[in-house]
Amino acid sequence: MKMKDRLMKTLLELVEVPGISGTSSENFTAQKIYGILSEIPYFIKNPQDLILNKIENDPLNRYFVSAIVRSQNSSDKTLILNGHLDVVAVDDFGHLKELAFNPTKLVDRISELGLYDEALEDLSSGDYIFGRGTADMKFGIALNIELLRTFSERSDFKGNIIFLAVPGEESNSEGMLGAIPYLTKLKDELGFNYVGALVSECCLPKVPHDKDRYVYLGSVGKVMPLFFFAGKESHVCEPFNSVSANLLASEVNRLFEYNTEFCDSSFGETAPPPLCLKQTDLKELYSVQIPLYAASYYNLLTLNMSPEQLMEKLKRICSDAFESALNSINKSKELYEKMANIKCSSLNIKPCVMTYEELLNEVKSSYGDEFNTHLDNLISNWMDEKLDNQTIAIKIIKETYDKYPNKVPMIVIGFAPPYYPDRHINGEAAAHVKFLDAVDKAINEASNKHNVVIKKDNYFMGISDLSYTGLSDANSSEINVLSSNMLSSKINYNLPLENLKKLDIPGAVIGGFGKDFHKYTERLNISYSFNVVPDIYEDIIYSLLK
Template identity: 35%
Template structure:
């Protein structure tokens, strides 16, 4: 194996010591740091147009992606492998008393050695094989490995039977504006330099999948991620006359009880199973205290997919919403009868209403049919005005759009609107049936077979990277119906949120993830294992490139 460890370790510490928390000026400046590193290499002095600092489009912040192209010994060869990874990190508030050390791996680990830490953390740091700090595993060690590989090929062009394109993107930890902006840059670069992208290697972090898991994982393709959301309209009343209204929180509770952690909604493909849905928000929409019951509620759930499209998920969850609404109404009526008997008071019959469940598309089409162009203009104007409320995130913006749509409906009866309120991370499924995908799968399997004898723990190849990542934006496995269902049921589509589906489909690169191994990403105890992450991983990727480009 080639010797990469010391170089990647040094680069990792350099990158970690340059804070690049998402949304801060450091996220902008780390792109300059990486750009300036490459600019000093002889190859890029001779080929300055192969190094680019690309500003993100449609971004309220000044941020950049870095692209560095190395053309091999035969400049006429078009086949190109992309090495990709994100530069930004999450924040450091969770570090508590060690916050000031979060970007200084050597100092932080010394304080850990002297302080009180978790048993597993102590076990790892005592081996001397781990470094810690924000971004060490997620994912500056992965970016450092890509820098080292790019530098190696820039100095050994005779070993490159094609081309390497280094891509380091911003904003992965929020809305993935970096990679979505980079898609157009990649298409333009391919046209200008006559490149043919044959595969991409992402180097995002990997972790154990269960207690005691000693495997190191390589992933073919990636999980998809949706945020199905429910706007629940109730009927307000004075708290002293509760049964004259209907509390939407009763339905929200039923939805969460039905969906939260439920394996029934795990998506299985190729023998691999997604994590179940989990609630990320559950709230009513009252803005202040009074004794009126809430008029509406809002809930959303993280939802991973392997084979299901956005359309498939809508179909499943609309049925769930109908069941939950019916259960809530039954419970409401049962408790009214029990209260009537308990209090001994004569009660008027409850108002009879049928729970109504719509997708956003269904309710929009109903209102369009009833109110025509006036409705269409009104919703568009509302959407544009809402953009001026800068403090609204994508989820809140979407909820307000649905609330306005419900107001157009104009009926004082309870109901649910099902919609998507956040960025869709498309699933990517690699198949042996596709020539390019089969070629990449073969290159990965050969690389693992060759490198495994040099590492003591098993390296396993699996089909789906289990976390959301920028991998999702270099190809899309969904069919047109699935994408259409997403667009028509995401209120922010085309206004607050844009995703260039056509550009991603034009790019269409098979992608794998071969990245560093570590623990506790996004947590105080974030750390990365050095021997695997900084020696084995770069060699795995080196071998994948060789086999993919026919060396």
Template identity: 35%
Template sequence: MLQCRDEILAYTKKLVHIESVVNTNGEREIAHSLYSFLSSFPYFVQHPSHIMLEKTTRDDHDRYNVIAFVKGKGGNSKRTVILMGHTDTVGIDDFNQLQPYACSPDQLMEKLKNEDLPPSAKAHLESGEWLFGRGTLDMKSGLASHLYLLKYYAEHPETLNGNIVLLAECDEEDGSHGVISALKTFQALKETYGFNYVAAINADFVAPRFAGDDNRYIYKGTVGKLLPSFFITGSETHVGSCFEGLDPNLIAAELTKQIDYNPELSNEAYGETTVPPVSLKQTDLKPSYTVQTALAAYAYYNFFIHSWSPKDVLTKLKEQAYIAFNNALATYEQRYKQFAAISSEPYVNMDWKPKVLTYEEMMNLLTSKHGSLFKNHMTKFKEQLLKQQDLDTRMFSARVVEEAWKWMKDKNPTIILFYSSLYSPRIELTGKNEKEQALIKALDQAIKSVQPHYVHPIVTRNFFPYISDMSFVAISDNEEGLDAVTNNSPSLGYKHYVDYQDIRALNVPVINIGPYGVDAHKKFERMEMTFSLEIVPNLTNYVIQNLLN
């Protein structure tokens, strides 16, 4: 067992002290600091071409990845393991008056002694076995573990029959520009040095699955994440004559009622089930107050998948959208008749029918009818829309759909279903090829070697349950599944870029061995030090050794 606790703790604090909130200048600062730190290692002084500071591509922000590799001298193998970890964090606004200490663990923990803490946080603070602060858990202690192993093998290359490559990437917490930019670098390294990538090991955080869960989890593969979105049109009317129109917010409300927390939309595979979708936004698109009902509403939902494809999700959600639309019309009709009865006003049958189209279906209709005139208009519209720097990817997509809708001849109430953001692909690691079999065997052997040194059970599961950059090093979807994303993503190629063929070219099996803790993305974020600083690096090291030697 490597005796590495103190060194990794020091690296963790060094990284945490740099406030590297996603989409801020801190991302650039931490990359430059990390690059300077690694460049001072004797190995990289002797081999300066083995470390790179690379700016992300097609990115609105000035930020960088750090990529470094050590070539082993224990043999002539080209087998190569990728170590992954992200440098960015979520924001610190939730720390309130403790914001000045959010990235200073020692000071923060002193201040927390005077706070009214939840019982579990108080017990952890008093134990001396937990480190608090933004990024301690997600995931700078995991990155620190990788830094230690990179330094170890830089000092002991003779113990390595193969190579390790470290990717310290930015922008994991938002658009994954870091890992997506790195894909072509991995390919270039393969062409230059002949690297044969056999596995990737991510070091993102792990947490209890439920209260009282003492297991420490290692994950094989990862959940996929989609952002299905709905542009909903109604029939505008003055609020004084509300039954002469159809409020799209009513349809949106029924849609959220139908989708939110719906277990029918949980995806089970290999005995594990995703959490159901949940609403992340629901709004109308009125720019300001008027006494007219909205022309359109907009809603989007987080959606996790294990085995379903993006095409499967569109099919299922189209069905749900029809159910919601019918429910909205039934509610409208019932209430209109009830109002007519008490007001003595006549009931007029509006005869609306549920209508749901995917973005691809709408675009095919409009292209067929209007041809290049429509296509050229939409291209120019997207280019102009890009100039609105404050428009995020999700709202950019909504505005594109809204503009295309203006060209539709039939303006009856309709739902348009599309994807408004990045697709993080699902990855199944099942032993379907030699590389997967070798990684699973190496992991099982590593757990067997390390478990006697740790009191809590170390347990493997099939899908990492959170969004992570693991999604961009391998792909389980076929082309039909991916086409459902590319053909239904209005912002793809404008506000976000993913070349899925770059992922398929790398296609390396991936696992997650990361720090253990609780309250990631929250004020009391903290990691348990024994597992995170001792067990994680040793597990990772055993996997490397089992794979390469």
């Protein structure tokens, strides 16, 4: 059977297994991948090289799949093939939800959902497969499986190929985070020398009808600034004797969301501005008391921004927001006093902004280790309630503030999980240069052979597990600013910083071509993905594992 035919067969088998991110169904996909690999003759002979690895302390008891193909002539040179096995939910498919994982049947009915012009053109062309997970990213998993199958039958390379299929990438990347200690163990105990990592995420068009294809020499980073707002309570009849937590949150949002000052730039590329992922007050029941507490967290993409620089910018935004809120209250108070011909009491409040680390140190100076025990017990209960990591992070700050002796209105800055370090190929390190040469050679040959334009971009902007192939010097030197304010050390999110510091793996995001990730019009281009991409991968593997 030809590579293209095997790829299609494996892809359709994988798409049929939903594996919705953040649910235990991800294990169905892991088991399916394990099952397919276990039938390959190499793994029948070498079962020790195919493992279902349980992720430590994962509340969903998920697994990642690892498979190693070793050359006949032993070598420490090792290439990683990586992809995530989870997909997002399918509510957007409406009445066709049951067909979302069946591309063969979906193609005949997808137009019932209404297709915009370009999607309709792609459907009519017959060169696209529609369905959830086709592009993001079951094709990448199928590609890696079939590459393992191919190279397990060959003797013309020297080294090791590791395949990692990880869950949770669409949520908190628990799978890749769980795999980092495994990779470090192979490096330390078996002496594996990682010469590169290829993440098989599909490339995306930059503009409608984009005919070019892309490989990415790095991956955008992501942090989640989390703000906790403590106001000053009052009855609604006394508005000018209070500070609404919602007003503080609104002012931060006004100054921070879409703020291009936070559009990080590197290598001529610019990341999008921050966006609010959640903003809420923490009032649980109705009353006429104004909301005392609120919280919000934001998606912030980084390319080269240091954690230290980021924290200083966030402090300034919060200080300006607090000042603006107080000015707004005072201005309204003056106008109201004239309208009502009365004199209202004055607020005696100054802007107060603290990092979570500063707040925690103040509380621990009063309560000592007893507070740690108290917080541990609460977190354990919240985890039992199956609260998400971000909600628990908010509760951690609130509980810490509740124990803070100086109850003044304030804004507390922390970071919620997940955290993705920005990664890019280092143009000076020898291993990185060799990896880049291999990529250049492969895409040049594929471009000429298949008459297609393949361009190099410096960053994959869709966020990927390539972030966890090491820490850049900037990340490594200033990471304490971030980690000391990361509200994750005691919850279902383990950021193995020490292991990451041991890794410096050059990597790239190279995959098929897809469109409309996370939409019902998600689709995978057949001709490029099945004909061109396998050639690119084979050339890179041979270049690195000669």
